[in-house]
Amino acid sequence: MQFNGKAHKFGDDVNTDYIISGKYKFKTLNMDELAKHVMEDLDPEFYNKITPGDFIVAGKNFGCGSSREQAPLAIKHARIAAVLAKSFARIFYRNAINTGLPVVECDTDLIDHQDKLVVDLAAGFITNKTKGIQLQVKPLPKVMLKILSDGGLASHFRKHGGFSFDK
Amino acid sequence: MGQTIIEKILSNKSGCKVYAGSIVVADVDFIMGQDGTSPLAIRAFRDMGGSRLFDPSKVALVIDHSAPSPSEGVSNLHHAMREFARKTGCRLYDIGDGVCHQVMLESGRVGPGCLVIGADSHTCTYGALNAFATGVGSTDLAAALISGKMWFKVPPTIKIVCHGRLPKGTYSKDLILYLIGQVSADGATYRAVEFTGEAIDALSMEARFTISNMAIEMGAKAGLMKADEKTMAWIDRYGSCRSFEPVEADPDADYECVWEYDVSSLEPQVAKPHRVDNVVPLAELAGMPIDQAVIGTCTNGRLEDLRIACDIIGERHISPDVRFIVAPASRNIYLQALKEGILEKLVRAGAAVVTPGCGPCVGTHNGVPSDGEKVISTANRNFKGRMGNSTAEIYLASPAAVAAAALTGKITDPQEFIK
């Protein structure tokens, strides 16, 4: 899984209400529709600035707040390839993996807005092409890698008929 | 080696003795979904090839976030939940039954030693009942609906010890706001928290729920408390159909850290926009005009909270410059508040009482503020846009402080109204 794209930089504590506001999430299950409102309260034009394959890059505690899975799904349907942050809120992190949105913990101070990045999840590294540096990636727990490589928890279940981890 | 509460519960439910850092697949005792998350869970359930629930008696769906429905889109999602419940045989709590978490606390299905998951981040509320209860997303929920199991990484535990007694006019809400201000919004991420100490022991169950409810606002996976006589009295009162086994931390349990606070001179606190950890003493904001005051939610919509508000209001009328919205957290609470004359008093004072449920907490209906307005609320989140308008400002406080603000139209120290 290798992705090429540019960084859209956000700050610390981007909560799930910012990712997708509660006023939309209850209305529909159409994720492409929800995706249009992604990050709207922080940047009303954000959706239009995305080129498919771009990254959201943020500070600490990304995805804090509600358990709404609409948050990672809206990001995924906005065709963001992965979210890079210094740290993630717990439920968001799980939900992202379960829905097949790659999330990567790394030192995002080394990435500026619009920097061009290459993210290689399997090899576990990020290259900041704009700055000509490589970033260390905190590896995913094995269970999560397994779910992500199966394409999310739903396909993991379909494939194995239930949880299937060797601990 | 000794174990913390969460290590013990996860050991019991997975059948192997585990400590922080292990990964377990554990049996779930109860599963809850609400109307913001269940529709996606139902979709994921079908996606996974699910046809029946692992045990319908261990599943409940609650329609509370937009109840009654404010639009046709929501109505159709509600319909899908009702159909799912009818087909699978699980319990559905419909509009007017209350906020999912209060409904669970009153259900008799959740108690000491249990492992509960809910597709709502404030599921951690039941930690005050000595249960490991945590919020998950819709896909995790669907996997549990099918298998009755869920995987967890056993988190390290932070112990928070609260010494002393809360002074008069200061409540458990002030305490948890203060703690979140100290610990910060991500200070306990990936951790379980055990709340202990004399100040916690002295609180009623209702006041304890407020504390565990907000554990997630410091990032925690669970906000646990030990079970005592008050816990067991709560369980008895809601007539449980099952027996529970309280779980106590071992004296030599290994905590990641222990934080101690003396709360005996704590003042009323307020979380300012747009972060829950942006906490200051209320006195710093005294006199600031507000447009709307809200009492309710899974944090502070319980009977004790309504009683506190009612005592502050007394025979007075609210300020003509304020809208005052009251949302009892459950049908039971609504009925009891009617019986005690609390709602009559509040309505006479100028309150608008809305259906038991989430009320205006999450901006779907029931009191969306207009541009630039200031709201004081007993809820647990003040994020930008949370109540449906991203230019409004939300201040979080205790029911007493919200009632005092409703009376004066300004942020006001409730102690001024306490006899």
Ligand code: SF4
């Ligand atoms: S009252 Fe508010 S915080 Fe509680 S469950 Fe409802 S929306 Fe969530």
